[in-house]
Amino acid sequence: MAQPPEEWGLTLVRPTAYEYASSTIAPTGNRRALLRWYIQKREGYPVARLKICAASGCEEFALPGQSHCEQHEAERQNKLKVRRAKAQTSEAAIAARVLYADPRWKAARIAYLRQHPLCVDCGELGVIEPATDVDHIIPHKGDRKLFWDRSNWQSLCHSCHSRKTAREVFHG
Structure with a gap:
């Protein structure tokens, strides 16, 4: 024992x-x-x-x-450390880092959050939470056309965005 x-x-x-x-x-x-x-x-x-x-x-x-x-x-x-490292070294992750560093993205993100200030997921639950992140509904995986498609964007709070991203990265 x-x-x-x-x-x-x-x-x-x-x-x-x-x-x-x-x-x-x-x-x-x-x-x-x-x-x-x-x-x-x-x-x-x-x-x-x-x-x-x-x-x-x-x-x-x-x-x-x-x-x-x-x-x-x-x-x-x-x-967990190995899984996280693997997720950061994929081709899609490297391409995404380049896209998110673009000054045009930073300006477009701020403009989108001004137009859509509340978290979509929290809103579906009846909770009013300010949005902090612009999420791609369909993951772009480095595809520039999908990345810039505004109909593929949604406003999320940080916790909803983190949960959605983790689900996509770690569970397909």
């Missing part, structure tokens, strides 16, 4: 069948929930701080505030 870090000052012992059966409030069927409940009962330690790593088959405790142990969190961060 995995042990919590020494600085937490806890030692885990498997509860006996009697201890399982002696409580009417102990969770049943979920090993993780039962372990957390048992530790809280025995040590008076907050349950939220003792999560088991979300990686399949891992029995280590997750880092505080994280869902993975130290090893699996490092692996997750490395995978």
Whole structure:
């Protein structure tokens, strides 16, 4: 059984069948929930701080505030870093950087935001949020004609634009 870090000052012992059966409030069927409940009962330690790593088959405790142990969190961060680097080095990303650096784009973007000052996505939800980004509805992927097609533009707030862009880049 995995042990919590020494600085937490806890030692885990498997509860006996009697201890399982002696409580009417102990969770049943979920090993993780039962372990957390048992530790809280025995040590008076907050349950939220003792999560088991979300990686399949891992029995280590997750880092505080994280869902993975130290090893699996490092692996997750490395995978994310590789994915982000790959997205930035594609031909489309390089072509897009050139287009977005054009002074004509910067002027056209400001003019479009003046004409369309509210986020389209938030507006569909009934929320009034100022737009900060001009989004291409159909990703242009470096195509100049699609890039400059104003019927392909929409105003979005930064969080809506980030969510849409991440979905397009990482999920096709």
